[in-house]
Amino acid sequence: MKKSIAIFGICVSGFILTLLSCRHDPDLSMAPTIFYSTEIQPLIAGKCGSEGCHSDINNGHGAEPLVSYDKLMSHGYIVPGNARDSKLYKAITGRGGVKKMPPGGSAQLADADVLKIFIWIEQGAINN
Numbered sequence: 330m331k332k333s334i335a336i337f338g339i340c341v342s343g344f345i346l347t348l349l350s351c352r353h354d355p356d357l358s359m360a361p362t363i364f365y366s367t368e369i370q371p372l373i374a375g376k377c378g379s380e381g382c383h384s385d386i387n388n389g390h391g392a393e394p395l396v397s398y399d400k401l402m403s404h405g406y407i408v409p410g411n412a413r414d415s416k417l418y419k420a421i422t423g424r425g426g427v428k429k430m431p432p433g434g435s436a437q438l439a440d441a442d443v444l445k446i447f448i449w450i451e452q453g454a455i456n457n
Contacts, residue, residue, distance in 0.1 A: 363449035364457050365398055373417075373443050376431055380435070398456040412450035421446060 343353065374396050395417075401407050406417040413419075416427070421438055423429030431437065438446075449455075 357448060357451055360448050360452070362457075363445050363452060365449065365455065368399070368421075368445055369449050370396070370445065372438065376435075376438055390400065407450055407454045409454040410451060412447045415450050415454075418447060418450060 377395050395404070395406060401417065406415065406420075408414045408425055413424070419425040419427040420430040421443055429437075
């Protein structure tokens with residue numbers, strides 16, 4: 330009897346943990362509008378374009394420039410409305426088998442900045 334109760338408890342616990350681990354998309358209906366020109370572009374220029382890595386200046390890194398809206402979109406780094414499939418979001422989070430950026434000992438984006446980029450992409454990645 331004790332063994333069947335223990336097995337039942339383990340099964341119920343496993344089921345609850347499975348439910349809790351399901352990924353749900355956040356409700357962004359109350360999120361403020363994120364503006365590319367004042368919030369996203371300065372982040373990308375400051376982190377991705379620093380030291381010439383993704384700037385318009387070719388310094389031998391071989392990285393594609395990402396400092397303008399047109400370049401982000403033309404190089405396919407953004408899937409408007411779908412942050413999780415966007416190369417930029419994958420790069421700044423290290424998800425989807427993409428190498429986390431910035432590389433090496435460079436300071437990473439703050440969680441709040443990653444969230445801003447996520448929300449901006451989910452809101453349609455508008456050039457506003």
